[in-house]
Amino acid sequence: GNSVTQMEGPVTLSEEAFLTINCTYTATGYPSLFWYVQYPGEGLQLLLKATKADDKGSNKGFEATYRKETTSFHLEKGSVQVSDSAVYFCALANFNKFYFGSGTKLNVKP
């Protein structure tokens, strides 16, 4: 079947620290992979995506590489800011359906 597993939070970092949020998936076929971000009181917003193996998605300093050999799509950012505090969701799209991870809450302290 299709599923997404991401690391549990919360993750607490100091400003300018390096961020990694792990995401692994199981899927049949060739899924697309996404990271969404949810700020308090808002809906999910697309952060980045990758549609095939070895693609790298990037946006606002965040990056994730579609690794088929390790079935992973880890989110990274070199230097986080307080404004990055939010909940991050890894997601997989396959055969007309989306599968979301449970979300990882990120707290960035000044």
Added chain:
Amino acid sequence: DARVTQTPRDKVTEMGQEVTMRCQPILGHNTVFWYRQTMMQGLELLAYFRNRAPLDDSGMPKDRFSAEMPDATLATLKIQPSEPRDSAVYFCASGLGTSDSSTDTQYFGPGTRLTVL
């Protein structure tokens, strides 16, 4: 810029009452999703439509929930009768997809926060 809109943003009602939530997808999008988000269960897919036809509503409690798309610009999610366990944030999302491929990016609305007393 184009956005998914949802109304109402907040709804407080009493157990047993009917609740209707509305969603306007982004113009030109042919796929609409309804999700429910709670602290305990996270984000759950309730139903989704392609070209106004329901493709999957297996995540929806059939006895009390119903979802429809009266036209391409309006999707509705109805709960009748509502129960306290229905309290959650309900999100609508829209996207563009074809019959033989996955929907590309989903664009989420701001959500309807439902509280059933």
